[in-house]
Amino acid sequence: MIETDSLTKVFGKLTAVDRVSIKINKGDIFGLVGPDGAGKTTLIRMLCGIITPTGGNIRYLNTTGKKGPGGATRSFGYMPQKFSLYGDLTVMENIYFFGSLYSLKRSVINQRADEILELTKLIKFKKRFADELSGGMKQKLALTCALIARPEMLFLDEPTIGVDPESRKEFWKTIYQLNREGITILVSTPYMDEAELCKVVAFMDRGKVVAVDTPSGLKKSFPFKILEIKANTPFLDFLRGLEEVKDVYFFGDRFHVVVSNVEQARAAIVKEIAGRGINLVQIKEIPPSIEDVFVSLAGKEVV
Numbered sequence: 001m002i003e004t005d006s007l008t009k010v011f012g013k014l015t016a017v018d019r020v021s022i023k024i025n026k027g028d029i030f031g032l033v034g035p036d037g038a039g040k041t042t043l044i045r046m047l048c049g050i051i052t053p054t055g056g057n058i059r060y061l062n063t064t065g066k067k068g069p070g071g072a073t074r075s076f077g078y079m080p081q082k083f084s085l086y087g088d089l090t091v092m093e094n095i096y097f098f099g100s101l102y103s104l105k106r107s108v109i110n111q112r113a114d115e116i117l118e119l120t121k122l123i124k125f126k127k128r129f130a131d132e133l134s135g136g137m138k139q140k141l142a143l144t145c146a147l148i149a150r151p152e153m154l155f156l157d158e159p160t161i162g163v164d165p166e167s168r169k170e171f172w173k174t175i176y177q178l179n180r181e182g183i184t185i186l187v188s189t190p191y192m193d194e195a196e197l198c199k200v201v202a203f204m205d206r207g208k209v210v211a212v213d214t215p216s217g218l219k220k221s222f223p224f225k226i227l228e229i230k231a232n233t234p235f236l237d238f239l240r241g242l243e244e245v246k247d248v249y250f251f252g253d254r255f256h257v258v259v260s261n262v263e264q265a266r267a268a269i270v271k272e273i274a275g276r277g278i279n280l281v282q283i284k285e286i287p288p289s290i291e292d293v294f295v296s297l298a299g300k301e302v303v
């Protein structure tokens with residue numbers, strides 16, 4: 001559906017997006033995952049045609065809209081990272097405003113709005129001012145507005161940031177529902193649990209896409225093993241000094257230690273911890289999670 005080739009955006013001395021080549025297929029839920037400043041928003045804006053790339057190409061394949069950024073907007077829905085609606089307008093007035101940008105007739109907007117508001121569960125709040133909606137409801141309204149022109153593809157830029165866990169779940173249900181109805185979705189997120197929900201995940205770090213695969217593919221190609229440790233200490237950083245240990249980081253209430261050879265590493269770790277008089281509660285091998293994969297790709301922790 002969209003294919004990029006060495007897509008690049010430079011702002012002054014900063015390369016915000018660095019030679020990104022990805023392919024988003026029709027029907028995908030394509031996740032763009034990465035820490036703050038990785039270049040996710042900049043990449044999305046280029047794909048939607050809002051900003052012009054410094055280098056590289058974007059090809060729009062099999063889209064019904066005109067090819068190229070100018071014509072692409074009609075068949076693309078874009079939900080920006082920052083809340084972009086009018087707080088002093090009601091839910092329905094915001095929808096009319098967006099619909100009018102696409103020259104939709106009021107009767108068409110009314111009919112589509114009812115359908116989408118039913119899906120996003122905002123139907124009861126048509127007359128409420130946008131400013132008076134909760135964070136999760138604001139995001140749903142932004143989604144509703146992005147859907148009003150019936151796009152074939154939706155770009156959602158960190159749609160669940162700052163939204164409570166329950167609303168995040170609901171938001172994802174809606175994403176799946178829309179995808180089942182045939183809408184291709186690109187969604188950016190810093191949350192690892194959301195990466196697991198995507199069909200394909202591209203991991204971005206410092207402007208580059210460093211890995212693209214299905215969540216299970218990413219985990220399968222992880223070249224190391226993970227030892228999970230519970231110990232009565234908040235610090236195990238000293239384990240990095242061991243030859244057998246690639247990395248150590250805190251993971252909820254336990255530690256993850258990245259190793260190549262489980263048995264050798266286990267022996268060395270047990271010895272080192274005992275030598276420091278720390279009580280080792282548990283050490284066991286666990287399968288890598290998607291967060292383990294990303295921590296090792298980025299060399300630092302992601303949310």
Ligand SMILES: Nc1ncnc2c1ncn2[C@@H]1O[C@H](COP(=O)(O)OP(=O)(O)OP(=O)(O)O)[C@@H](O)[C@H]1O
Pocket residue numbers: 011014015016034035036037038039040041042043081190
């Ligand atoms: N218009 C701009 N002018 C100059 N620098 C910019 C501009 N837009 C983005 N940048 C810089 O480009 C880099 C990538 O920013 P971008 O907003 O694309 O990252 P992001 O992955 O979306 O981050 P976040 O998760 O915080 O939204 C950052 O260092 C940012 O400061």
Ligand SMILES: [Mg+2]
Pocket residue numbers: 040041042081157158
């Ligand atoms: Mg962003």
